[in-house]
Structure formats: C-alpha cells, structure tokens
Amino acid sequence: MPISTGYAATLLTVIAAYGIAALGLNITMGRAGQVNLGQAAFVGVGAMASAIATVRYSLSFWEAIIIAALASFLAGAALGVVSIRLREDFLAITTIGFNFIVVYVFLYYKFFGGSYGIIGIPKPTLLGMRITGFAYTIMSWTILLLLAALALYIDKTWLGLAFEALRDNEEVAESVGIDVRKYKILAFAIGAMYGGVAGSILAHFKGYIVYSDFAFPYSIMILSMSIVGGMDTIVGAIVGSAMIILLPEIFRPLMEYRMIMYTAIIVLMLYFKPEGLLGRESKWLISLRRILRAWSGGIRGD
C-alpha cells in the first residue's frame, strides 16, 4: 500500500503530540506515583488556550503554545491541590471526574466554542513562512525532543529525586525534608503542562477542535501509550505513542474497537509486563542499549 506523504506527516505529527502527552503522564504517574486518569483534560486545556489565543486574540502560535503550557500547568496545579487530601483510589476517580468537568465546560460555554468547537485555528509561521505538512511534523518532533530533554534533566535534579521519593513513601519523604504537598502539586502541574503543549500542537495541526476531542477515552488512550512503553522511561512514552497510534492504522478492523483495544492492552500489560515494553528491567531496552553502545563505539572507533 503506497503511503502518501500527507498521511505519513499526519501520523507522525499525531505520534509526536501524544508522545508528549504520554511523557507528561510518565512524570506524574511514573516518577511521582500520582495517579492521573484525566490527562486528556490537560490536552484540552492547552488546545483551547492555544486556539482562543490565536483565533480570538490574534496572538502568534509561538505565544499561544506558551500560554497553553502555562494554562495547563495551572490547571494541573489546581488538580494537584485537590489531590493532596485524597487517598489513591479517590484520586483516580477525581481525575476522571476532572476530565468530565473540563469537557462539559467546553461544551456548555460558548466561549469554548460549545458543540461547534473552534474553527480556523491558524498554522504557525516562522520567518514569514507558514509551517504546514512535513515542516509541521518536524516542528512537532523538535518540541517533543526538547521536552524529552527537559524530562531527562528533571531526572537528574533534586526535583526528580523528590518525585521518586514521594512515589515510594510519602512519610519517609517528609522525614527527609521533602514538602510532599508542594511536590505533588508540581508533579501534576508539570505532567499537565506536557499535555497542554500536546494539545496546542494538535489544535494548530488540525485547525479545528471540539470538546469531544478531549473526552475520557483519550485519557485512556494516553494511559495505554504510557503503560505500553513503560512509565519509567522517556523513550517508552514515544514508542508507546507510536504503537498505539499505528496499530489501528495497520489493522483497520481494530479502528472500530479502539477503546476495547486500549483497555485490553492496559490490563494485559499490567498483568504480564507491568514495567512496560521498554521499562527499566526490560530485555528490549537492555538489548537496545547494547546495540546503541556498540554503534556509538563503532563510530568512535574503539
């Protein structure tokens, strides 16, 4: 089957965008251990913020994507504040509820386009040129790589260690001077910010968004990406996004049963391979690393 460049560009852009959203989930859930079953809500907050900033207020894409990041960061922080008082199981339900609330707000307030959504979301321009098609794909992947680098950096900071500490044991984290509330809020806010940037990328790519693009099933889709790749890894989010986006594209009949597929994948992965395909202890990742090391060794000539 011949693949048109337009089709390839679309798939690759969508993979990058959801890869970013899944990366955010890997920070909130994988690193900091805070359950978030409503990541699509933050994708929505970012997409709406970006669409409204450009369509209604004529800001540039570059300004809008920053606003999207800030808006979703704040929305994430708000959910984080709520989460502080909740036990894990209630937290899971609350994040789902949050997803529903955000979608209903988008639907019932005209400001967010209501049931018609927002149309005419402009493409970015750079040096007077519109970024479309494959150029947009490259832009998306560049943003993905920048945010992956940020995630790698966070892993090496005190912030990253505080996240892991609070995931492992909140009481012990407090006992070593970690303000658990502050870091929980940050875990949600940073993960949400990734979702918001993903939303901005999707909105300006499609040129049109509507409330239902951010419904709960999309949260499950992002979660399945995270879990397939492995919550512990950064590459995992990207590989997971690619697999979950491509699978129904390759096996068309799956298209109809996507929700069942996501759910089945999550359940099967958690049962058989909870660390994900590329999780820390996984053979895939170890052999992938070995190959990469051999390559780079070969390049350096040692």
Add this chain to the structure above:
Amino acid sequence: MINNIILETRNITKYFGGIRALNNVSIKIRKGSITGIIGPNGAGKTTLFRVIAGFLKPTKGEVLLESKRIDGKPPHIVASMGVGFTFQVPQGFPSLSVLDNVIAAIGWRFYRGMGFIKRRTKSDIIGEAYKIIKKVGLEDYVERKAGELPLGLQKRLEIARALALDPKILMLDEPVAGMSAEEAMELAGLVRELNRGGLTVMLIEHNVPIAVELSDYMYVLHYGEVLAEGKPEEVTSDRRVIEAYLGAGYASG
C-alpha cells in the same frame, strides 16, 4: 544549664479519639547525651517520637528544639531544622538504591524554594553520601535497592538516612529490634560511636540491657505517662518500673 537542653517536651498530651496515648509527658534531652526511652508495648514511645517529628499534632503541650517551639510545624520543616528520625518498621524508599536513599536525605537543603532545579548528580554530593554509607557499614550495598536488603541492613539504612540530614538530634525507634544478638551489639557500637562524635541521641529501646548500657539518662513511659526518670541504674532498680515490666507480683514477692 538551660541552653544545655537541645530538645524538650512540655506536658505533651495526645489523644487518638478516646484513647489517651500520652499524658502530660515532659522530657528534656541534654546536648551530647544518649537518652533512653523505655516502656512496655503500647506505652506511647513511638507516639512521642511522632509528635516531636511533626507527624502528629499534640492535643496539648509544647515541643521545643533549642528553646524554639516546633510543635505544629510539618515534618519536613522539623527535619530540616535538624531532627533526624528512624521508623520503628524500616521503610525507606524501596525502589531506590541505597545510594539514592541517602542522597534523597542529603537533599533537604535543596527542597525549599526553587533549590530543586539544581542537578543532584554532583561529585561532592555523591562523596558525602558514600561517607555516610561507610559510617553505617553499608558500603558493600551501595547500588542495591533498599527494598531488597535484609532487615538488619534496612535498619542501618534508616540511620544513614537520618544522618544525611546532618541532624542536631538523632531519634532512633527500636534500632536493634529484630536483629541477632551479634548485629545488635554492632549497632549499639555504632550508636555509641556517633554519640562520641558529638551527636545527641534519643533512643527508644525494648531491649532494656542495651538501653541501660547506652543511655546516660532514661525515661520510662507507662500508659502514656512518665513513670520514672534518672540514671539507668536508678531507673532499673525503681520498684514501680520493675512492677510495670514484670507485673506487681514480682516486685512484692
């Protein structure tokens, strides 16, 4: 005399619903001492620690660290003020290595404000962590996950984490419980050594002989109250203490 006291509780009372776990507990910990807290199961020893560490708010009373009130402050603040504390049941960060467990505690200086954006993988930080790990004798387990260590070593890791806070006072909750006699002796030696290095230690211990041997001063808690206090030999010959431990029949007969 006054500024010789590093930590003090004044009339601490703590209720859990209808249960009174602590009743008017006033203790003073002298700088540079090892102060033992003994008492039967359920006497309120751990509760007293948790009140001091900020995990529990006292129903009544005050906690003073170097004459400043710390009751009501959250645990992470109390920790960063210099109260290091081990858990009765070793907890730690099970999925992190021994090294990262210790580094996480060294990080107390960085978690406030925006200090968290700094890299933690600096050689001086790692060097500091190794020094602490060596002090507690875990140098052969640096890369092992904390959750995979046997109990005796987890207890040492508890101490390492508390030491990484660079504490003014180290509070140990039954550090030798569940250890073999040999391990217990080794750990007692470590506590003594840390104290010789100038660290004030507050020690909850079920093992009375070890508590007696280590302590300069002791408190006996019973039903949430201070039953007796004094030098170890005074306390252990106190009739009420013997009764509390062995039952009234033993002391009178």
